[in-house]
Amino acid sequence: MSKQSASKSNIPLNPLAFIRKYDELWRRMLFLIGALIVYRLGSHIPVPGMNPERLAQFFDGSQNTFLGMFNMFSGGALERMSxxxxxxxxxxxxxxxxxxxxTVVPSLEALKKEGETGRRTLNKYTRQGTLALAFVQAVGMSAGLISGGLTLTSGLGFYIPAVTSLVAGAMFLMWLGEQITERGIGNGISMLIFASIVSSAPGMITQAFTDNLNLIVILLFAVLGLAVTAAIVYIERAQRRVPVNYAQKQQEGRKVYAQQQSHLPLKLNMAGVIPAIFASSLLLLPATMGQWAGTSANPTTLQSIAQNISLVLQPGSPLYLLLFAVFIIFFCYFYTALMFNPSEVAENLKRSGAYIPGIRPGQQTKRYLDFVLNRLTFIGAIYMTIICLMPMVIQTSFGVSFQLGGASLLIMVVVLMDFIAQVQAHLMTHQYHDQTLIKSSK
Incomplete structure (x- = not known):
C-alpha cells in the first residue's frame, strides 16, 4: 500500500479528524445557544420611561388573563416591559x-410556484407586514400603558422611544429567528417560542406550590403531563404508509429491472405545531390589545368594548375554548393543504411510472390521496384540539393559576423532537461521508 493510500485510510481513524468531522454540527449548536442567550438578555432590557412599581402591581392581578399567557409566550419580557x-x-x-x-390571490399563488425566487418575495412581504403590525401594536401598547398610569412620562416623550424600542425588538427577533433557521438547528421561530416557554416554566411550577395546592392535585397534573407528553410523541411519530409500486423498466438492451415497491409516508399530524401557534396568536392579539386599551379608570366607549372583549375571551371561558378549537381545526386543514398537494403528488407519481396498487394513475390517485389525507387531518385536528384544551379545562376546574397548558406542552415536545431529528440527520450525514472516504481509500 502506498503512503498516499495509507494516509487516506487513516483519515477516519485520526483523532483530530474525528473531532473535526463534527465541526459544522458544533458550529450550528453554538450559534443556536448564542442566539438564545442574546434573546434572553434582550428580554431584560426595559423600555424607557416605565414605572416598575406600578407595572409589577398591574401584572400581579393579570396572571390568569391574556396578559399572563402572552407574558409566558414572551418569556417574561412583557411583565418586565422589555x-x-x-x-x-x-x-x-x-x-x-x-x-x-x-391561496386566494393569483399573483401570490404564482410566486409560490416560482421556487426560491418566489419564496424570497413572499418572505419580503412577510417582513413588511411584520413591521406594519409591530408598529400598530407598539402604538396601541404605548397608549394602554399611558392610560393605565404605568409610565413615568406621557406624550411624545414616551411614545417615540417606546414605539421605536418595541418595533426594533420585534424586528430583531424576526431576524434572529431567520438566522437560527439558516445557521443553527431547527426552526428559528419555534426555537424562540420554546426558549420562552421553558424560561417561564420554573416560575409557574414554583407558583403551583406557593398557591397551597393539594398534593394530590399536583401529582394529578404531573401524571397528566407525562401522559400528554407520551401521547404527543406517539401521535407525532405515527404515519400512514401508502404503498407505491414502480413499473418494470427495460434498459441496456434486453435487461429488465424488477418491479420496485416503496411507500408514501403521510404523517397523522402533518401540520405539526403550527396550528397551535397560529390559533394562540390570533386569540392573544385582539384580547391583549383590548386589555391594554381598557386599563384607564374612566374608559371611553371603545375602551369599554375592549374591556368586554377581554372579559369574554379569558382563557378557560366557553367562548375562548370554542374559538380555540375552531381555529386549531381550521389551521390543521389549512396548513396541511399548503404542505401537501395531492394533485402535484399524483402527477409526479404518474410521470415517474409509479402507481398505488388498485388505483389508476391521474385523477383517481388524486381523489384517493385526498380521501386519505382528509381522514388523517381530521384525526390530527381532533388530537391537537384535545391536547390543547383538556389541560386548560382541568386547570379551570381546579382553579390552578399557572398558564402551562396543552398548547405550551405540545410546542415544547414537538420542537424538541424536531431538534433531535435534525441533530440525528447531521450525524447520519457525517457517517455517510466517512463511509464514502473509507471506500474511496481502498
Whole structure:
C-alpha cells in the first residue's frame, strides 16, 4: 500500500479528524445557544420611561388573563416591559396573513410556484407586514400603558422611544429567528417560542406550590403531563404508509429491472405545531390589545368594548375554548393543504411510472390521496384540539393559576423532537461521508 493510500485510510481513524468531522454540527449548536442567550438578555432590557412599581402591581392581578399567557409566550419580557415585549407575535400574524393571501390571490399563488425566487418575495412581504403590525401594536401598547398610569412620562416623550424600542425588538427577533433557521438547528421561530416557554416554566411550577395546592392535585397534573407528553410523541411519530409500486423498466438492451415497491409516508399530524401557534396568536392579539386599551379608570366607549372583549375571551371561558378549537381545526386543514398537494403528488407519481396498487394513475390517485389525507387531518385536528384544551379545562376546574397548558406542552415536545431529528440527520450525514472516504481509500 502506498503512503498516499495509507494516509487516506487513516483519515477516519485520526483523532483530530474525528473531532473535526463534527465541526459544522458544533458550529450550528453554538450559534443556536448564542442566539438564545442574546434573546434572553434582550428580554431584560426595559423600555424607557416605565414605572416598575406600578407595572409589577398591574401584572400581579393579570396572571390568569391574556396578559399572563402572552407574558409566558414572551418569556417574561412583557411583565418586565422589555424592548422584546411584543415577541414574535407580529411575525406570526404577518405569516398567517401572507400564507392565507397566497391561496386566494393569483399573483401570490404564482410566486409560490416560482421556487426560491418566489419564496424570497413572499418572505419580503412577510417582513413588511411584520413591521406594519409591530408598529400598530407598539402604538396601541404605548397608549394602554399611558392610560393605565404605568409610565413615568406621557406624550411624545414616551411614545417615540417606546414605539421605536418595541418595533426594533420585534424586528430583531424576526431576524434572529431567520438566522437560527439558516445557521443553527431547527426552526428559528419555534426555537424562540420554546426558549420562552421553558424560561417561564420554573416560575409557574414554583407558583403551583406557593398557591397551597393539594398534593394530590399536583401529582394529578404531573401524571397528566407525562401522559400528554407520551401521547404527543406517539401521535407525532405515527404515519400512514401508502404503498407505491414502480413499473418494470427495460434498459441496456434486453435487461429488465424488477418491479420496485416503496411507500408514501403521510404523517397523522402533518401540520405539526403550527396550528397551535397560529390559533394562540390570533386569540392573544385582539384580547391583549383590548386589555391594554381598557386599563384607564374612566374608559371611553371603545375602551369599554375592549374591556368586554377581554372579559369574554379569558382563557378557560366557553367562548375562548370554542374559538380555540375552531381555529386549531381550521389551521390543521389549512396548513396541511399548503404542505401537501395531492394533485402535484399524483402527477409526479404518474410521470415517474409509479402507481398505488388498485388505483389508476391521474385523477383517481388524486381523489384517493385526498380521501386519505382528509381522514388523517381530521384525526390530527381532533388530537391537537384535545391536547390543547383538556389541560386548560382541568386547570379551570381546579382553579390552578399557572398558564402551562396543552398548547405550551405540545410546542415544547414537538420542537424538541424536531431538534433531535435534525441533530440525528447531521450525524447520519457525517457517517455517510466517512463511509464514502473509507471506500474511496481502498
Amino acid at each position: 424592548i422584546m415585549a411584543l415577541g414574535i407575535m407580529p411575525y406570526i400574524s404577518a405569516s398567517i396573513v401572507v400564507q392565507m393571501m397566497s
